[in-house]
Amino acid sequence: MSIATLQTALARQGYVADDRLAMALHLAQSLGRPLLLEGPAGVGKTEVARAMAGAMETELIRLQCYEGLDASHAIYEWNYQRQLLAIRAAEARGGLDEAALFSEAYLMRRPLLEAISREKPPVLLIDEIDRADEEFEAYLLEILSDFQITIPEIGPIRARSRPLAILTANGTRDLSDALRRRCLYTFIDYPDRETELAILRARMPDIEAGLARQIVGVVQALRREELEKTPGVAEMLDWAAALAGLGVNDLARAREEVQATLVCLLKTAADATAAPPEVMDRLIGKVA
Numbered sequence: 001m002s003i004a005t006l007q008t009a010l011a012r013q014g015y016v017a018d019d020r021l022a023m024a025l026h027l028a029q030s031l032g033r034p035l036l037l038e039g040p041a042g043v044g045k046t047e048v049a050r051a052m053a054g055a056m057e058t059e060l061i062r063l064q065c066y067e068g069l070d071a072s073h074a075i076y077e078w079n080y081q082r083q084l085l086a087i088r089a090a091e092a093r094g095g096l097d098e099a100a101l102f103s104e105a106y107l108m109r110r111p112l113l114e115a116i117s118r119e120k121p122p123v124l125l126i127d128e129i130d131r132a133d134e135e136f137e138a139y140l141l142e143i144l145s146d147f148q149i150t151i152p153e154i155g156p157i158r159a160r161s162r163p164l165a166i167l168t169a170n171g172t173r174d175l176s177d178a179l180r181r182r183c184l185y186t187f188i189d190y191p192d193r194e195t196e197l198a199i200l201r202a203r204m205p206d207i208e209a210g211l212a213r214q215i216v217g218v219v220q221a222l223r224r225e226e227l228e229k230t231p232g233v234a235e236m237l238d239w240a241a242a243l244a245g246l247g248v249n250d251l252a253r254a255r256e257e258v259q260a261t262l263v264c265l266l267k268t269a270a271d272a273t274a275a276p277p278e279v280m281d282r283l284i285g286k287v288a
Contacts, residue, residue: 001026001029002026003022003023003026006022006025006026006055007019007022009055009056010022010051010055011202012054012055013050013051013054014051014202014203015044015047015048016195017048018195020186021186021188024184024185024186025048025052028165028166028184029164031184032162033182033184034144034166034167034183034184035164035165035166035183035184035186036129036167036168036175036179036180036183036185036186037168037169037186037187037188038168038169038170038171038185038186038187038188039170039188040170040189040190040230040232041170041232042190042231042232042233042235043189043191043232043233044199044232045168045188046125046127046168047233048166048188049062049123049127049166049168050125052123052164052166056121056164058120058121058122058123059118059120060122060125061114061118061122061123061124061163062111062125062127063110063124063126063127064127064128065126065127065128065129065130065131065136066128066131067131067132067133068133069132069133070136071139072110074110074112074136075110075112075113075149076107076108076109076110076113076149076151077107077108077110078102078107079106079108083106086100086101087101102153102154103154104154104157107151111124112139112143112149113149113157115165116143116147116148116157116158116159116160116161116163117157117159117160118160118161118163119160119161121161121164123163123166124164124165125166125168126140126165126166126168127168128168128169128172129169129179130169130171130172130173130174130175131170131172134173134176137175137176137178137179141179141182144165144179144182144183145182146158147159147163167183190223190230190232190233191233193216193217193220196216196219196220196233196236197212197213197216199233199237200215200216200236200237200240203237204237204241204244207240207244210250211240211243211248211249211250211251212240213287214250214251214252214284214287215236215251217283217286217287218251218284218287219235219236219239221283221286221287222265222275222283225274225275225279226274227266227274228268228270228271229266229267229271231265231266231267235264235265236265238264239261239264239265241264242261242264243257246261251284252284255277255280255281258280259277259280262275262280
C-alpha cells in the first residue's frame with residue numbers, strides 16, 4: 001500500500017494522517033517493524049490503530065497497559081480448572097499423561113499471544129506502554145523482535161502471521177533503550193488549525209463551515225491558556241457534536257450553550273474555573 005493510498009484509506013476511516021505519520025505507518029507495514037507513537041494525551045494515538053485496522057480490513061487486538069500488568073494478563077496463563085478436570089478424568093481411567101496437560105489446548109490466550117496466533121495479520125495495539133512497569137517491557141522484547149513467545153513448558157510459539165504492532169506512550173515515564181531500538185518512532189502533537197479542521201469535517205461532514213472554524217479556533221486558543229488538562233482532538237469532537245446537537249450555528253450568539261457544553265472540553269474544576277464567560281467571549285471574539 002503506497003503512502004498516498006494509505007492516507008486515502010485512513011481518511012475513509014475518519015482519520016487525517018499527515019505525511020510524516022503516513023510514512024511511519026507505511027514503513028512499519030513494509031518492514032514488519034513495531035511503531036512507537038509518543039505524544040500528549042488526546043492527540044489521536046490510539047485512534048491511529050483503530051483507523052489502521054479499518055483501512056487494512058483486519059482485526060484490532062488491544063492490550064491496555066497499567067501498573068502491575070504481568071504476563072498472565074498480557075500474554076497467557078494456564079487454564080488450571082481444565083487441567084484439574086483432565087487430571088481427575090485421567091485418574092479415573094487409571095493413567096495420566098503429564099505432558100498433555102501442558103499443551104496449547106490448556107492455554108488461555110491473552111492479547112499478545114492472540115495477536116501472533118491469527119492467520120490474518122491483525123493490528124496489535126499496546127496502549128499506554130509507559131503506564132506498565134519497567135519489568136513488563138522485558139516480556140515485550142521477544143515479541144517485538146522475533147514475533148514469538150517462549151512458554152517454558154512448551155517452547156517457542158512463532159507467529160502464524162506478523163501483526164502490525166503499534167505502541168503508544170504519553171510520557172508518563174521514560175521507556176527503555178531496548179524497547180525503543182526495536183521500534184520505528186514518530187511523535188504526534190496537537191494538530192495545526194487546518195489539520196484539525198479537516199478532522200472535524202471528516203467526522204462531521206454536515207457541520208456548518210462557519211461553526212467548524214469557530215470551534216477549532218476556540219479549541220486551539222484554549223490550548224494556549226494555562227490549563228491543567230489540555231483538551232485533545234476527542235474533546236473537540238465531543239464539543240462540536242454537543243453544539244451541533246443543540247442547534248448552535250454561531251458561538252458568539254450562544255453564550256449560555258457555550259458555557260454549558262464546556263463539560264465536553266474541560267475536565268478539572270480548576271480548568272472550568274479558568275474559563276468563565278468573559279474568557280470564552282474573548283476567545284470567541286478572536287475567531288468570530
